[in-house]
Amino acid sequence: MRVCGCEISAQEVRLAVVHLNDEGNVEMLRLKTTRIELEDDTSEADLRLFLAALHEFSRENEIDTFVIKTRAKKGRMAGGAVSFKIETLIQLVEGCDTRFVSPVALSHFAKREIETYPEKLLVYLKNAFLASAYALTTG
Template sequence: MNICGIELKSNQLILAVIKENEFIDLKIKKIVLEDDEKQDDIRKFCNEFLVFLEKNNIEKVYIKKRAKKGNFAGGAVTFKMEGLIQLNPLCEVELISAQSISSFEKKNIIEYPEKLMKYQEQAFLTVYSQI
């Protein structure tokens, strides 16, 4: 079962995929939404994401939840991207709170895979905390 963890940052979808408790180093590590006000760019983003899901046989997606208000609130673009991800017809999507990821990290010794990029760590933790 291929499971994908996602962290949404600015206009980027940061990806980490795990199969049978093993990190898979894929060529695509992030997908960017160029301009959230242009319909063509939104379609391109959606299509790239759907192709990623299909090509990598992703069966479940976990997204690191962002705060809706306060100092660490997510931007409007990330909420738009989250909605687009949740609408995908190919697999189930679940939101995971930052608190539960942090709690998992405190209770476990995390060994990051060698090929995992530094910017992918939160996406990796998001999916790893759920398996």
């Protein structure tokens, strides 16, 4: 099973894909595409292009499940409207399930379960990696 962790930031989604290797350990795949940007959220054509890019990404990388790090819906740290559009588009990818994980759950998971991060893990992919590893190991 391949799980893609997603962190939505501004007008882009950051992507990290993991699977269990032969030893049963979480292994992160090296990807050509690690982020997809939504150029103009008011353009139907751009929304369709973004969804098509997500479909292509899921096919290329054989994704079974997308896991999205949740964002607050209101308050000072609330996610923006564009980020919720991106979240919806991820949920519309055919053939893939979508799950959500809270930042608090990721923080606890990182402290208890992650001893070392993958070699050469880019800083901007840390939360996407944690989301995917969390979903893969907690079922």
